Structures are given as structure tokens and as C-alpha cells.
Amino acid sequence: MSQAVVDRLNAQFGERVLETSDAFGDHEVVVALKDWVEVAQFMKDDGDLQMDHFIDLTAVDYPERESARFDVVLMTRSSVTGARIRLRTHAKDGEEPGSLAGTWSGANWAEREVWDMFGIKFNGHPDMRRILLYEEFVGHPLRKDYPIDKAQPLVPYREVSDIDKLPPFGIEEGQPFARIDWESRLSGGDNQVSPALGVQQGQRRTLSDSEAAQQVQARIEARMAQEAPEDAAEEGSGE
Amino acid sequence: MEPADELLNDQASLELSADPMRLNMGPSHPAMHGTIRMVIDLDGETLVNLDVQPGYLHRGFEKSCERGTWAQVFPYADRLNYVSPMLNNVGWALAVEKLLEIEVPERCQYYRVILGELARISDHFTCNGASAMELGAFTPFLWLLKVRDWVWDILERETGARMTHSFGRIGGMAAPPTVNFKDDVLRVIPEVHKVVKETEIMLLRNRIFLDRMQGVGVLTKAQALSYGVTGPMARSTGIPYDVRKDHPYLVYDRFDFDVPVGEDGDNWDRFMVRLEEIRQSVRIIEQAIEQMPDDGPINVDDPRIVYPEKDDVYTTIEATIAHFKLVMEGLRTPKGEVYSFTEGGNGELGFHIVSDGSGTPYRVRVRPPCWYNLAAAREMLLGGMIADIIPTFGSVNMIGGECDR
Amino acid sequence: MGELRVIDGGGEVAVTTRLSDLLQWARKWSLFQYPFVTACCGMEFMSTAAPRYDIARFGAEAPRFSPRQSDVLWVVGTISQRQGPAVRRIWEQMADPKWVVAFGTCASCGGFYDNYTTIPGVDKVIPVDVYIPGCPPRPEAVLDALMLLQDKIQANDRKPIVVPPRLVPERAPGRTGEGNS
Numbered sequence: 058m059s060q061a062v063v064d065r066l067n068a069q070f071g072e073r074v075l076e077t078s079d080a081f082g083d084h085e086v087v088v089a090l091k092d093w094v095e096v097a098q099f100m101k102d103d104g105d106l107q108m109d110h111f112i113d114l115t116a117v118d119y120p121e122r123e124s125a126r127f128d129v130v131l132m133t134r135s136s137v138t139g140a141r142i143r144l145r146t147h148a149k150d151g152e153e154p155g156s157l158a159g160t161w162s163g164a165n166w167a168e169r170e171v172w173d174m175f176g177i178k179f180n181g182h183p184d185m186r187r188i189l190l191y192e193e194f195v196g197h198p199l200r201k202d203y204p205i206d207k208a209q210p211l212v213p214y215r216e217v218s219d220i221d222k223l224p225p226f227g228i229e230e231g232q233p234f235a236r237i238d239w240e241s242r243l244s245g246g247d248n249q250v251s252p253a254l255g256v257q258q259g260q261r262r263t264l265s266d267s268e269a270a271q272q273v274q275a276r277i278e279a280r281m282a283q284e285a286p287e288d289a290a291e292e293g294s295g296e
Numbered sequence: 297m298e299p300a301d302e303l304l305n306d307q308a309s310l311e312l313s314a315d316p317m318r319l320n321m322g323p324s325h326p327a328m329h330g331t332i333r334m335v336i337d338l339d340g341e342t343l344v345n346l347d348v349q350p351g352y353l354h355r356g357f358e359k360s361c362e363r364g365t366w367a368q369v370f371p372y373a374d375r376l377n378y379v380s381p382m383l384n385n386v387g388w389a390l391a392v393e394k395l396l397e398i399e400v401p402e403r404c405q406y407y408r409v410i411l412g413e414l415a416r417i418s419d420h421f422t423c424n425g426a427s428a429m430e431l432g433a434f435t436p437f438l439w440l441l442k443v444r445d446w447v448w449d450i451l452e453r454e455t456g457a458r459m460t461h462s463f464g465r466i467g468g469m470a471a472p473p474t475v476n477f478k479d480d481v482l483r484v485i486p487e488v489h490k491v492v493k494e495t496e497i498m499l500l501r502n503r504i505f506l507d508r509m510q511g512v513g514v515l516t517k518a519q520a521l522s523y524g525v526t527g528p529m530a531r532s533t534g535i536p537y538d539v540r541k542d543h544p545y546l547v548y549d550r551f552d553f554d555v556p557v558g559e560d561g562d563n564w565d566r567f568m569v570r571l572e573e574i575r576q577s578v579r580i581i582e583q584a585i586e587q588m589p590d591d592g593p594i595n596v597d598d599p600r601i602v603y604p605e606k607d608d609v610y611t612t613i614e615a616t617i618a619h620f621k622l623v624m625e626g627l628r629t630p631k632g633e634v635y636s637f638t639e640g641g642n643g644e645l646g647f648h649i650v651s652d653g654s655g656t657p658y659r660v661r662v663r664p665p666c667w668y669n670l671a672a673a674r675e676m677l678l679g680g681m682i683a684d685i686i687p688t689f690g691s692v693n694m695i696g697g698e699c700d701r
Numbered sequence: 702m703g704e705l706r707v708i709d710g711g712g713e714v715a716v717t718t719r720l721s722d723l724l725q726w727a728r729k730w731s732l733f734q735y736p737f738v739t740a741c742c743g744m745e746f747m748s749t750a751a752p753r754y755d756i757a758r759f760g761a762e763a764p765r766f767s768p769r770q771s772d773v774l775w776v777v778g779t780i781s782q783r784q785g786p787a788v789r790r791i792w793e794q795m796a797d798p799k800w801v802v803a804f805g806t807c808a809s810c811g812g813f814y815d816n817y818t819t820i821p822g823v824d825k826v827i828p829v830d831v832y833i834p835g836c837p838p839r840p841e842a843v844l845d846a847l848m849l850l851q852d853k854i855q856a857n858d859r860k861p862i863v864v865p866p867r868l869v870p871e872r873a874p875g876r877t878g879e880g881n882s
Contacts, residue, residue: 081394081634110537111524113663117650130648132635132663136521136535139542143635163524166671174358189351189700190818191783198359198817205359205816212785214825220832220861323787324737326766331739331784352784353739356816371813378741422744441751448748459744459837697740 059084094155108133111161156182174199330696353696361660365626380641382415385464391636391647406588419641427690468595509564513676513688524668527643533561539639566691626655729851735771740778742805745837754840768794779807
């Protein structure tokens with residue numbers, strides 16, 4: 058059913074269909090960036106294809122690929138024939154695909170999200186602004202070189218001193234659970250897979266080594282020393 | 297003529313000119329399920345312009361998936377559509393299993409179907425109950441929550457948690473069904489029917505409820521298709537698309553159930569579609585209980601995918617190593633890209649996975665059904681009155697965790 | 702009746718003797734909530750208000766969606782960075798005496814969303830009185846938190862506290878009058 062879509066696109070666009078694929082049962086067609094809007098519009102308007110049901114539009118970041126950093130992926134479905142197709146194109150950092158917001162209304166929000174998360178602008182989009190994050194945010198989080206724990210608070214954090222709580226994931230803590238440290242990988246460093254091995258090899262600290270943890274520990278010990286003469290039986294402080 | 301009369305004759309329509317009033321609704325607002333901000337321009341009570349601003353519950357699901365293993369995504373996936381977490385669990389497990397090209401044993405498929413449908417009916421209870429509550433009908437809300445608690449009791453006995461169970465595993469489930477599973481489910485089903493009937497008696501002939509729901513928040517079929525709307529919202533406009541029927545997965549093709557489809561695309565149709573879907577889900581559950589084998593494996597028998605038994609892990613070296621590798625590196629998947637979709641509580645819940653061959657996902661994209669449903673909400677609300685925002689927004693069933701991820 | 706004395710500290714007027722106890726008793730049995738509900742914990746919040754767990758028997762059922770009219774700010778669910786200014790503003794608009802309950806781990810400490818978009822605990826933005834751990838916490842834990850809060854209101858205690866797990870029912874908070882079991 059969906060193979061017919063691939064065949065039709067091949068027949069219509071010939072050379073401009075760069076690749077087709079059938080891996081894992083998903084039919085996919087790859088086109089160049091300049092043909093993006095034309096092919097998509099054709100998919101919608103053509104009498105045989107009638108891809109009127111918009112499904113999804115997203116992007117994937119391959120920072121280590123020199124030819125084109127991003128993949129932009131469109132998925133649509135035909136409510137008439139039930140066929141599905143995945144259309145893909147490659148975009149370099151800075152290149153702007155044409156906007157499909159005029160073709161399918163759902164692409165409006167999908168493209169805003171791709172801009173927000175990846176920094177890919179869409180040419181001709183009526184309302185290109187951030188959608189999931191706030192306007193003051195700098196950077197595009199789903200890019201591999203954006204560190205996951207780099208927060209940009211809108212309201213400055215207040216000092217929490219009246220309860221003993223490790224600030225578990227402060228900005229300076231690193232990510233104890235991460236499998237792949239993209240920052241070091243992209244800068245030519247190591248690609249440690251297991252956090253335990255990473256600690257063993259000295260590539261990352263454990264949470265209990267951090268400065269914040271030591272401060273909290275010092276505070277607890279100070280208070281225990283204070284309370285110890287009064288209160289021999291029970292300890293009331295949390296850890 | 298009096299000078300005043302002359303004036304009136306000259307300007308027959310004496311209008312007070314006014315600029316539209318800009319009002320902010322949210323992000324913390326009683327009618328906004330979850331958290332969303334709407335900036336509305338009002339001309340009197342009519343909506344002239346509307347800007348829906350989601351993203352207040354953006355929790356970084358997609359980025360968080362990239363730093364764990366395939367199995368560590370389950371807790372994050374649970375919290376996507378948190379009113380029907382089992383459906384997200386199953387969706388994610390199916391997505392990775394599509395990449396691995398394996399199929400779970402039959403007993404597990406029935407188990408997933410039953411737990412998923414229980415989750416779906418709790419989703420519809422919550423949505424319809426909250427919709428009714430916002431229009432002033434507090435009692436049906438309490439009745440629906442009462443029966444939702446009974447469904448959650450079953451889920452608690454099976455999975456250990458009332459909601460956000462993290463019970464799915466790649467290649468099976470975390471534990472086999474308990475001994476009394478079928479009896480428990482069969483005992484709850486008549487209660488579900490009773491409460492749905494009581495809700496109908498309460499609401500279906502209530503003049504106020506009808507007036508506020510019928511003809512309000514209309515979405516046409518063409519708009520729904522263009523926005524990518526799926527699920528009960530699409531079915532209420534007349535699009536007969538249900539992933540369970542059109543692209544059956546697990547054992548859905550063995551069941552005999554109907555897909556309720558509406559006509560007008562208004563709030564009333566969405567409410568009724570959801571109510572009827574509860575009944576159809578119960579039908580599926582009854583048939584699944586009957587057909588489900590009482591013994592047999594739950595997990596796929598493949599040590600590269602499924603954790604070995606804990607006894608073996610502590611006594612044999614092969615199981616220890618297998619366990620170690622699965623936990624430390626994650627399970628190895630072939631390199632490639634896959635899009636797998638199931639019927640979530642709100643529509644087509646899709647997972648677009650990119651794998652680079654290692655145990656860590658390279659990119660996980662969740663295709664959230666209520667993201668596109670919410671994008672279509674603008675069309676439904678423009679031109680209506682501000683009071684129509686409440687029932688319309690409730691019927692979109694925007695779940696913040698899924699929408700903003 | 703006691704005399705009115707103005708005591709320094711937060712601009713509050715502390716009335717001595719039994720009038721104060723009476724006021725605190727009245728306050729704790731009629732808490733108006735502001736449910737700042739964002740995420741999954743909202744479902745357990747709804748369950749706590751549902752017939753089985755019934756928060757109404759504590760007099761704390763009435764949700765008032767205006768900060769001017771409410772006493773307790775229930776921060777339910779994950780607070781994202783974008784939501785921070787909204788929480789702060791709502792807390793500032795509430796009139797004294799006010800309390801804050803951080804419901805769930807995301808509101809207490811950010812939960813497992815240790816990333817660029819989550820505030821690691823709403824107490825980074827506003828002061829919190831009772832922390833309820835759990836993802837999501839069971840409604841029983843929520844009721845424990847409410848009882849703890851009531852005890853703190855009665856005792857005029859502003860020290861923040863985390864709801865402990867109920868290990869031994871006889872020593873549950875509120876039974877012996879102590880905070881920690």
C-alpha cells in the first residue's frame with residue numbers, strides 16, 4: 058500500500074528522489090532541500106496519493122556528519138487510501154527549508170518546535186518563534202552540543218538553607234546518569250558508556266564528591282555537633 | 297426637531313468604539329487541564345484572536361532519553377500521557393521491539409491489551425469527569441473518580457503503583473499477571489457499566505449541559521486532517537481512524553469491537569465518543585480475558601533483550617554477565633530508524649526512534665497526539681465566546697505531559 | 702482574654718494566650734487551597750479529593766483559584782523554568798498567613814528531570830512548608846502531609862518538614878504529636 062506511494066513519487070520526480078528505503082517496514086523517500094516543499098505539496102494534491110492527514114514533522118541532529126548536519130523528517134498519511142510515507146531531507150546548519158505550514162496546518166506548530174529545539178528556521182513560516190521554551194532562552198536544547206543540565210533560570214534561585222536537601226542536579230554537578238558525554242565526544246575526547254567506568258577512569262565525579270554535597274555534609278555535621286550534648290538518644294535531622 | 301434627535305438620525309447606529317480587550321488565561325487556571333497559557337483578544341465576550349501558548353510543562357523528555365539506556369526511557373514515557381500511562385509504556389516497548397524485530401509471546405500481548413484498555417478507560421473517565429465538573433456537574437466527576445480508583449486498584453495489584461507504573465519492558469512486562477488478575481477485572485466491569493450508565497442519566501438530558509456542549513467548539517473534517525488530529529477528537533469529526541482497527545498491533549485483530557464516530561465535531565460528539573469508547577474498551581477487555589492463556593511465558597526468551605531471572609543472576613556467571621551488560625550498556629539494537637505508532641488515549645501516539653547501534657537511544661521523538669489536537673483548538677475557539685473555552689478545552693483532553701513533553 | 706502585643710517578625714501580630722490557639726485551630730480546619738496543578742501529581746490530587754480519600758473531611762476541600770482568597774499553595778507537579786515567574790507571582794499575591802505544600806518529588810526537588818528546563822524544586826523560587834515525596838505520592842501521603850501541616854499551623858511552626866514514610870502506623874505523624882516518627 059505504501060510502496061505505491063514510493064513508486065508514484067519515483068515516477069513523478071525521477072532523479073530528484075535521492076533514496077528510497079523500506080527498512081523495518083517503514084517506507085521512506087529522501088529528497089534534496091530545494092525540492093522539499095514541492096514534493097510535499099505534490100503528495101498532498103495528487104489525486105492518487107492524497108496525503109491529507111498530517112502526522113509529524115521533526116528533525117534529527119548528526120553533528121559528526123559533515124555533509125549536512127540535520128535531517129528533517131515529515132510523516133503523512135492518506136485518510137483515503139490509508140498509506141503512510143516518511144519524507145526526509147538533509148539540511149546544513151543555517152539552511153532554511155521551506156515551510157509547510159501552508160500545506161498542512163499542523164506543520165505550523167511542528168516547525169516552531171523544530172526551530173525551538175534545533176534552530177532550523179523555516180522559510181515562509183507565518184510565526185517563527187519559540188513554542189516550548191521561553192523567548193529569553195539562548196540556544197537550542199536538542200542539539201547534541203547543548204549540555205542537558207545547562208539551565209537558564211528566569212527567576213533567580215533563592216537560598217534553601219532551612220531544610221537539608223542536596224541540590225541534586227545543580228548546574229555545576231554534571232550529569233551522573235548520562236551514558237554519553239556529548240561535550241567531550243564532540244571535542245574529541247572520550248565516549249564513555251557507563252557512568253561507573255567514567256568515574257573509575259576519572260572522567261567524571263560522583264555526586265558525593267561535589268562541592269554542594271560537601272557543604273550540606275558540613276552543615277549536617279555542625280548541627281549534629283551542636284545537638285549531640287543535648288540529645289543523646291535520637292537524631293532528628295534528615296540526611 | 298430637538299437637537300438630540302437630529303444627532304440620532306444622523307448616526308443611526310450609535311456605537312461605542314472599543315478596542316479588543318486582551319486577556320490572559322493561565323498558565324495556572326482552573327479550566328486549563330494541566331498548564332497552558334492563552335492570550336485572548338475579546339470583543340465583548342467574543343473571541344477575536346487567540347494565541348495558545350503551550351510549553352509550560354516542557355520537561356525535556358526527548359533530551360533525557362538520549363542519556364540513558366533503552367529501558368531507562370520507561371519512567372519518562374509513563375509520564376507523557378499520565379492519565380493512561382500503560383498505553384505509553386506499551387507504545388514505547390512496541391517501538392523498540394519493532395526496531396529489534398521481535399514479537400512478545402501471546403500471553404504478554406493479551407496482558408498488554410488488557411492493561412492498556414484499563415488505562416484507556418481511566419483516561420476517558422478523567423476527561424469526561426473533568427469536563428462535566430467544569431460545567432458545574434460535580435457529582436458525575438466524583439462518581440467517575442470513584443470507579444477510576446477501582447480500576448487503579450487492579451493496576452496497583454498488578455504493577456505495584458496506582459499510576460505511572462513503569463511496568464512495561466522491552467520484550468515483555470516487568471512481572472507476570474497475578475493469580476487473581478482475571479477475577480479482579482471481571483469484578484470491576486459491572487461497576488464500570490453502572491457508573492457510565494449513571495453518568496449518562498445525569499448528563500445526557502440536562503438542558504444546561506446540552507446547550508453548553510452541542511454546537512460549541514466545532515471542528516470540521518478538513519481542518520482535523522490538516523492539523524493532524526487523531527483519536528477521539530478526529531473520530532468526533534467523522535474521520536473513522538483508529539490505529540487499533542486500521543493498523544492492528546498486538547492482538548487487536550482478534551477482537552470484535554466498534555469504533556464510535558461522530559458527525560458534527562463539536563464538544564458533545566467528543567464527550568459521547570469517549571463515553572462510548574469506554575464501553576467498547578470494556579468489550580475488548582472481556583474478550584481478552586476470555587482468550588488470554590492462563591500460563592505461558594510473559595517475556596521473550598532472548599538473553600540479549602530480557603533480564604535473566606534474579607536467582608540465576610546470583611548463582612550463575614552467565615546470567616550475571618548478561619545482567620551486567622544489559623544494565624551497564626543497555627540492550628544493543630540494530631542501527632536504523634523506525635516509527636511505531638499505537639492508539640494512545642488521545643490518538644496516534646508515535647515513537648520515532650533513531651538508533652546508532654548502541655545501548656543508548658540516539659534520538660527519540662514522541663509524536664504527541666494532543667499536541668496537534670491542541671493546535672486545532674484555535675480553530676474551534678475563534679469566533680466563539682469566552683465561556684466556550686472551558687468545555688472546548690476540556691474536550692481536547694490536553695495532557696500537559698504529552699503535549700509539552 | 703490576653704492582650705494584644707506586636708511582636709517583631711514578619712509583621713505579624715501575635716496574640717498571646719488562648720485567642721491565638723483558637724485562631725490557629727480555626728485556620729487549620731478550613732484551609733482554602735490554591736491548586737497549582739501542572740503534571741501527573743494532579744491525578745493523585747484529584748484522587749485525594751475523590752470520595753475514597755476525601756480531603757473534604759479535613760475541611761481543606763475548597764479550591765480557590767484566586768491567590769487572594771487562598772491560604773495554602775499546593776504546588777502539584779513539575780515546575781519548569783518557564784513556569785517559575787508564574788509561581789513566584791502567585792505566591793507573592795497570596796495574603797498572610799500562607800503556607801506552601803510541595804506535592805510530589807518534582808515540586809520538592811525536581812524529580813528525575815535534572816535538565817535544562819526544570820526548576821530543581823519549587824523551593825528554589827518560593828519558601829515551602831511541607832514536602833511530600835512520591836512520584837506521585839499516594840493519597841494517604843497527601844493526607845499525612847495535610848495533618849502535618851495542620852499540626853504546624855496549630856503550633857505556629859514555620860520550619861519546613863518532609864513527610865516521612867509511614868513505617869509503623871502507631872507512630873504516624875499526628876498520632877504522637879511529633880513531626881518525625
